[in-house]
Amino acid sequence: MTLAEKAYVSLRKDIVEGRFAPESPLRLADLSERYGMGFSPLREALNRLQAERLVTAESLRGFRVSARSPSEFEDALQARLLIETEALRLSILKGDDTWEASIVAALYALRRQTGRSDGDVDELKARHHAFHRALLAACGSDWLLDFFERLYAATERYRIPALLAAGPQKRDIDAEHGAIADAVLARDAPLAERLLRDHYLRTAGTIRSGMAPA
Secondary structure (H helix, E strand, O other), X not given: OOHHHHHHHHHHXXXXXXXXXXXXXXXXXXXXXXXXXXXXXXXXXXXXXXXXXXXXXXXXXXXXXXXXXXXXXXXXXXXXXXHHHHHHHHHHHHXXXXXXXXXXXXXXXXXXXXXXXXXXXXXXXXXXXXXXXXXXXXXXXXXHHHHHHHHHHXXXXXXXXXXXXXXXXXXXXXXXXXXHHHHHHOOOHHHHHHHHHHHHHHHXXXXXXXXXXX
């Protein structure tokens, strides 16, 4: 991994997980001290993040973390539903036995991590992402998978703080993941798409509650 790639991965993770507040400045000198690298790879990383709409740039003011707003969340959510349901439909149409096995493995790994009371939160997030990507991996479109990655990050910026604020969930999210996987493996595209959409809309309800004025 190049220095620019390391800078991109570290910055992206910290922005998505809320370690930088929305609209906070991203000064190169501060970032250089934080990550222990020079301005050049950091600037390249910031330009990539700007293209993904996680960062904004203003003349003479430098880079800032993108703002969060209800309208921006709804836009990202609707785009994600559109992209992922289509990618899921195509994966069900085109996927082979190896793809099916990857879904079973990703779900198993996610459940193993979820069941660990003292588990690594970062590992849980990574396995959650891996499961959702595995569902779409056979779609045959690099563009759809690229949009998935961007929209996943865009909505994670809202999901993570909302879930932390909401505390323990009454939902059985493991059962939701299992039902989606079962429908996919049964090649029932309409059911799988509906379950995936419902899964995201339940989370969206929690996010909306967290953004609503007190």
